[in-house]
Amino acid sequence: MKLGEESLFPAHELAMRGDRGFEFENVALPHTARLLRYALHLVGEKGRAEDLVQETLLSAWRNFQQFKRGTNCKAWLFRILTNLHYKQMRRSAQRPEVHVEAQEARLAAPEKVSTGQEMREAFARLTFEHREVLQLAVIEGFEIREIAELLQVPQGTVMSRLSRARASLRAALAGGGNL
């Protein structure tokens, strides 16, 4: 189903849910695909990622009255998803350790245009932390400030991670191994 093109609920159900249902559908549910992409990155497995997104949406639905109209719903949903994920990780004590690999920043140069498949493979070889910051900044379009808030790190850390992540991606595209 493509988001934003058709109603996510049958009309009679939306009518039963009233304005709140319409608003949630228009403001929150269009971010489902983004949430699922990020959840896949966090948990790595489709079934668990879908469960995490479902719990995120249910939590958002239950607490939708706390969401301030006009503020950034995408950031709000990602915050819920991240909190739920870390809560689950704490419960199962499985939070993956993030290895920060210091990498030499490569001098950026226009690269040969890679195919989508090559790019996805190169991206998959990056460290968790590099994939995370590239996903949030480049793919999901979060601002540096929002990423810092979501990951609970200073903005400077986000920017330096991004810089290293781009360098790693270039190295991966150039044929490097696991980065």
Add this chain to the structure above:
Amino acid sequence: MNCDSVHDVLDLYLSGELKGEKMAELRLHLQECERCAMAVRADRELDNALRTAMLEDTVDVSAVLARFHERIAAPWWKRIPQLVSVRRAAIAVILVIALIVFPRLYVGQAQRNMALAAAGDHYEDLVLLRHSDWEQKPEDVTRFVQAQFPQKHHLLASITPDGASLEKVRLCKLRGTSYAHFVFRTGTVETSVYLLAKPADGASYQASHLRDGGHGLEVAGFSTADMSGMVVGQHGFVPILSIARQLAQTL
């Protein structure tokens, strides 16, 4: 702006957050510095290529949305597990149990303390003979009873154990509460009955029983609608428990 400071603002520029004066300075520098312009162009192309590649690989959200829809459409009783998390439910159960059990433990402990105090008073009064302020003459005893229990007629007849006779009475303090301490004698055996007109703490002394209150004394507590008290005597010599039960019925 120089080449080093471009690096500091590059991510803000690429994410569209760079505004105002800094933005103007960067643009000016990029016009003048081919190396930096190339670096910015390279990062932007890399970002675009990554975004395109990752978004080409679409994710199917239909299963998630179907399950979400199903969950929120479910009747409220089916949503209880999600409304109340298991951990919260467990905490609530523990709290409820604690609220039920702790007052009982507290009351039980209070009853035991009071029974020990009664046994101690009995021992001091009748073995150590520490007090002399007893009312012993019949008219003094009658006056005492009328003053302390004006609403209870024939109180003495009600509380005198079978085959026993009243010996004396005095006011005493048990853990800060004033009790009338009646002493009855059956041959050489003395039995104490401690009476309080209104229970100070409501539910106390309901059928409590302390087999060993020290010095070989047994204590049994009782309670009625407007009276509470304890019976104390030598364990094995006086039917303490049955006297207390009888008082609970007759008073």
